[in-house]
Every structure is written in C-alpha cells, then in structure tokens.
Amino acid sequence: METNVKLDEKLNNIYNLKTNEEYEKTEIGLNKEIVERISKEKEEPDWVLNIRLKALEFYEKLDLPNWGPDLSEIKLDDITTYIKPKNKMADKWEDVPEDIKNVFDKLGIPEAEKKSLGGVGAQYDSEMVYHRVQDELKEKGVIYTNFDTAIKEYPDLVKEYFSKAVPINDHKFIAMHYALFSGGSFVYVPKGVVLTDPLQSYFRLNSPGAGQFEHTLIIVEEGASLQFIEGCSAPGYNELNLHAGCVELFVKDNAFLRFSTIENWSKNMMNLNTKKAIVGERGKLEWIMGSFGSKVSMLYPMTILNGDYAKCEFTGISFAGSGQNLDTGIKVIHNGKHTSTVVNSKSISKDGGICTFRSNIWVKNNSVKSKLNVSCESLMLDSESRSDTIPVDLVENDDIEYAHEAKIGKISDESIFYLMSRGLSEEEALKLIVRGFAEPISKAFPIEYAVEMNRLIDLELEGTIG
Amino acid sequence: MLEIKNLYTYAEDDHGKEILKGLNLNINAGEVHVIMGPNGSGKSTLANTIFNNPRYVVSKGEILFEGEKINDLKPNEIAKKGIFMSFQIPEVIPGVTVAQFLKTAKSNITGEKINLLKFSNEVEENMEKLGIDKSYLNRELNVGFSGGEKKKNEILQLLTLNPKLAILDETDSGLDVDAIKIVSKGIKLFKNDNNAVLIITHSTKILEYLDVDYVHVLVNGKIVLSSDASLAKTIEENGYSSYMEN
Numbered sequence: 001m002e003t004n005v006k007l008d009e010k011l012n013n014i015y016n017l018k019t020n021e022e023y024e025k026t027e028i029g030l031n032k033e034i035v036e037r038i039s040k041e042k043e044e045p046d047w048v049l050n051i052r053l054k055a056l057e058f059y060e061k062l063d064l065p066n067w068g069p070d071l072s073e074i075k076l077d078d079i080t081t082y083i084k085p086k087n088k089m090a091d092k093w094e095d096v097p098e099d100i101k102n103v104f105d106k107l108g109i110p111e112a113e114k115k116s117l118g119g120v121g122a123q124y125d126s127e128m129v130y131h132r133v134q135d136e137l138k139e140k141g142v143i144y145t146n147f148d149t150a151i152k153e154y155p156d157l158v159k160e161y162f163s164k165a166v167p168i169n170d171h172k173f174i175a176m177h178y179a180l181f182s183g184g185s186f187v188y189v190p191k192g193v194v195l196t197d198p199l200q201s202y203f204r205l206n207s208p209g210a211g212q213f214e215h216t217l218i219i220v221e222e223g224a225s226l227q228f229i230e231g232c233s234a235p236g237y238n239e240l241n242l243h244a245g246c247v248e249l250f251v252k253d254n255a256f257l258r259f260s261t262i263e264n265w266s267k268n269m270m271n272l273n274t275k276k277a278i279v280g281e282r283g284k285l286e287w288i289m290g291s292f293g294s295k296v297s298m299l300y301p302m303t304i305l306n307g308d309y310a311k312c313e314f315t316g317i318s319f320a321g322s323g324q325n326l327d328t329g330i331k332v333i334h335n336g337k338h339t340s341t342v343v344n345s346k347s348i349s350k351d352g353g354i355c356t357f358r359s360n361i362w363v364k365n366n367s368v369k370s371k372l373n374v375s376c377e378s379l380m381l382d383s384e385s386r387s388d389t390i391p392v393d394l395v396e397n398d399d400i401e402y403a404h405e406a407k408i409g410k411i412s413d414e415s416i417f418y419l420m421s422r423g424l425s426e427e428e429a430l431k432l433i434v435r436g437f438a439e440p441i442s443k444a445f446p447i448e449y450a451v452e453m454n455r456l457i458d459l460e461l462e463g464t465i466g
Numbered sequence: 467m468l469e470i471k472n473l474y475t476y477a478e479d480d481h482g483k484e485i486l487k488g489l490n491l492n493i494n495a496g497e498v499h500v501i502m503g504p505n506g507s508g509k510s511t512l513a514n515t516i517f518n519n520p521r522y523v524v525s526k527g528e529i530l531f532e533g534e535k536i537n538d539l540k541p542n543e544i545a546k547k548g549i550f551m552s553f554q555i556p557e558v559i560p561g562v563t564v565a566q567f568l569k570t571a572k573s574n575i576t577g578e579k580i581n582l583l584k585f586s587n588e589v590e591e592n593m594e595k596l597g598i599d600k601s602y603l604n605r606e607l608n609v610g611f612s613g614g615e616k617k618k619n620e621i622l623q624l625l626t627l628n629p630k631l632a633i634l635d636e637t638d639s640g641l642d643v644d645a646i647k648i649v650s651k652g653i654k655l656f657k658n659d660n661n662a663v664l665i666i667t668h669s670t671k672i673l674e675y676l677d678v679d680y681v682h683v684l685v686n687g688k689i690v691l692s693s694d695a696s697l698a699k700t701i702e703e704n705g706y707s708s709y710m711e712n
Contacts, residue, residue, distance in 0.1 A: 420541035423574035436561025
C-alpha cells in the first residue's frame, strides 16, 4: 500500500489542478424535465430536442450490460448531468479566465499549440471555453468548432450525420449520452483538402460527481486527410465520475483520418465511451489510443469498412494499476473486397490491475481477399495482476488472410539483472523495459504526446520497487 | 584490485548445495587472468557471484574490490565501482535502441550528464574499430542479433563503459572462432596498465589469440592450480581429468 500512496501523491501534484471557479448551473439526475431544460438553455431546434427525448425513452427501457466490468457502483439517480461554468466560449487564449488558463497551462495545452498544432478546442466540464482555428484552415473551408455551435451554424450538415454512425439505442449509456450530450468537437474537412498539422481537443472534468457527455463528429470528405488528437483528464475527486461521450467519424472514399486519444482520467472515473467510424472505398482510418486513467473503462471503437480496399489500423496501449479495470478492444465489420484490418494492442498491468482486450471482427460474405492481422501483447508486472485477450470473430467467407497472435509476458529477473549490471537501478531497469514495451505505440503519437506517455509510465512505476 | 577470499556460494533455487567451495583469487591492475574448468565446475557461478546476481547466495567468504567489500552491494552499485561483465547470452530488450541503452548505461555509471556529441563520437570510433556498422545504434538491443552481433555488442559496451575490471563470461563460446576473435580484439583495445581482465572459459582456444598472465584451473568449486599461460597448453593436451581426481 505504501507504494500506492507515493504514486497517488505524485499524480495529485500534477493532475489535481483544481480551481476555484464557480458554476452557473448544475443538474442532478436524468429525467424529462432536465433534458428539456438543457435543450432550452442551449436554444436548440426541435429536432435535437426530439432526439434527446427519444434517447431518454430508450435509456429508461435499456438494462445495464450483463457482461464486462461491474458497473453497479454508478448511482444513476445521483449523477450530475449538466454543469455550466460561468464563462462563455472564448476565441482568444487571452480571454480565457485566469484560473482555467492555469489548468491548461499546467497541462501544456497552449504549448502544444505553439508547436503549430492546427487548432485547439478545450472542453472544461460541459462547455467549450477555448476554441480557435487557424485562419489558413478557415480559408480551405475546414470547419472546426464546438458541437453546440455546429448545431446552430451548420444545421444541415449536423443533421445529415448526427447519430447516423452510433444509433441512439445502441446501449444504455449511449442512450444516456444522446439525452444529455453537451459540447464536444465538430470537424468538417472538404473534398480534397489535406491537413498536415493535427487538430487537437482537450477534455477535462473538473467538478465532483460530474458526468461528461461530449459529442464529437468528424467528417472527412473524399480524398481529404485529417489527424485529430483528443486528450482527456480529470482531477481526483472522491465521488465517482461518469464519462459517456460519443465519437462519430465519417471517412469518405480515398480519405484518411488518424484519430488519436491519450486518456488519463482520474482513478475514480467510469469511462464508458462509444466510438464508431464508417470508412468508404479506399479510405483509411487509424485509431491510436493510450489509456492510463479511470477506475473502469469500457471502450471498443468500432469501424465499418464500407467500401472495397477500405483500411483500418488500431494501435493502442492500456496501463492498469491498483483498482483499475480497463476493458477495451475493437469491433470491425468488413463489408467490401480487399478490405484490411491491422491491430497492434499492448497492455501493462500491475498491483492487481486488470486489462482485457476484446476483438470482435465480422468479415462479411462479400469481403473476399480481405486481410486481417491482430496482435495483442500483455505485460504483467506481478502475479496479482490480470490480463485477458478475448477474440470473438465471425468470418463468412474462406477467401481471406487472417493472423491472430496473443502474447502474455512477465519481466524476467535476468533482464533486470542484465540492466543493473550496466549501472541502472532496479527501478530504472523496470522503467526502461516497460517503456521499451510501449515504444511501438508511443512512437505513433506526436512527439509531445509520446513524451507525456513515457512520463505517465514512469509515474506509474515510481516506487514500484521497495 | 580484486580479491576473493575463501568464497562459498550456492544457487538460491537449489538451497544449500554449494557450487563454489572455498575459492581464492587475486587480480592486480595490468593483469589478464583466465579461469578454465570443466562443465559444472562453477565458472558461470563465479562471474554471477562477483556481480551479486540475486540467484546466487554467498554463504561464506568475501569479495573485495580495491580493498572494499562488495558482496553486499547491488549489481548497479558494483558496476559503478568499475566492474563490467559481458554476458554469454545477453538479454533481449525490445523497444530500447543500442544508442539509448549505451547512453543510459554510461550516464548511470559515471553519474554525470553525457556530452552527447563527444559521447557519440567516442562510440562511433569504437564501433569502427570493432567493425560494427553505424546503423546498429538504431537497432533494438539484441533483438534479432546473431550470436556474433551480440558478442560485438557486449564488447562495444565494454569499450564504451571503460571499467577498471572486465569479466568476460565465455563459458560455452570457447569453440566459436569468430566469437573468440571479437573478444580478443576487444580485450586488446581495452587493456592497459591500469585495468584488468578476467576471462572465464571452457576451452583453451582464446589463449591462441591473447597474451595471458595467469591461468587458473577451477574444479569442483575450487581453484586447484594456478600458473602462467603454459598451463593452458598442458590442459589442451591432457584435458581436466588429472585435476578432477584430486
């Protein structure tokens, strides 16, 4: 236990950047009245309110999942469903209130922007407080804005795509999401526009008992190209927090999207996020995921390869420490000839942490000549920790290539001894091996995120050795 | 420099059964020593015990380095004192490049921040001498390395870390001529009047390529005979059997 205390202290210093800002409004619980009030507050058109109310009906009917991690700790009646800080959205960094700015400063957000990231949107609890798109992007016709704003300014576009990838009745928490959604990012990249710099958005839950239901909708038109990075964190309050966001991605024919997430929710967060992408002919989607935080995560990004030669790549790592249950994975539907999926997943578990990776792949009858390569590697740092790989596949035709590899390993004493004989302390040796294990994943992130990831790994391993 | 006094050692997972049984050894600066012995005589145990591998436990005796007792120190502290050990089968560390590893090891051992330019010049110079291509620096440590590449990498580490005492565990590689050539070249580059080398080997082959000051015969956990290089010739001709009867 001693070591956990040390680690928590360290994380506290870095991630628990609480502020004194006041909240204009909070709502607890989920009922028709609250849903209607949120919609009114946002001055939404009726069609949006109708989706919310329909979702609420589904939410009431649907049961909690009967598989995966235990979710009984979530007290659905007590959850904070809407929080609005006292600030309006700011367009210039200087206009963002000082204490919120401090939080982002400490997390290095504007710093990342200085390194010429295309635009930064930061979601602070439920409202976007800072959002900016470089003029250049505007000229190219790229839309990058808060999702609430998009509903007002680009209603036709939003209406065409919203809830079309992830249906409102997919599962209980997505129904909850559609009833309560607030904030998130909207990106539209017109036909043929290639963005070389990544866009990034940052989500942060700051108030106790808060739920966050942001909706991210990205459309990459034919032949266009985009990289999008989302970072997520929350300070460690004692009350259990719930995150039920939703990401919908539309990658058209010959388009490219790399969607990267680095997530370090506090260790009391229930992260029940839903992500889905639809990829057109010769389109390519890359998921890059680093999951470090949360108490429980259930997250299985889904890709529908909906045209011939469509491709999907998943590169992900999760790190579960004491008390964490990270249940992640992917779902892919192959619905086209010559489609391909490459999965490279790694997990690290220590101090009784649990990592589970589920892959659920459906290769349809028409998807001849498709290629699938799934590789899952787990590293367990002690015998209390757990790691599982659960593949569930449905393959409807014989004319495909499919390789599935799962490896579970422990760090050998001889490797530690070898590195120690070269002057490294036992802890440094362990860190070097774990960072090396994670390296293929961390190098998929932009450099400042890779550095951040290595720092998170080091923090998690600090004090591991008595 | 190194003084081993009446050393008794057993393997941790084989409790109580002693492998080294009263071993004595003295190595001074400027000397090259070879320890030879038949299989199972305790050669690898000796190298591992000097480095305090947790798999081996010292039950009696002590190991002194420059007059200081080191057998309670951790392997990294022993390395910092100036002892290096080349591994017979070096560990594979995926995701860590040779360059990264050399830099990490050097800064840990010296306790100083590395002057990158100077350091990489030094390393590249050593690589050239050993006939290692520069591209090796970006390869993951020992991942997919051939036996010869691993050996070269160990010797490159020796030259880079430049210890006072180099222990070369060549227990089984004695018959591989390429490995012997690499090791002997490395020793020639490393050796000067202020440092020392201890080679642990099964065969006499390495002595054809090296000037050796002392040869010790290790049998059943004890050094039964020490002499100059000519002893190796006797062993080559007669084998270990005459010593084993003792």
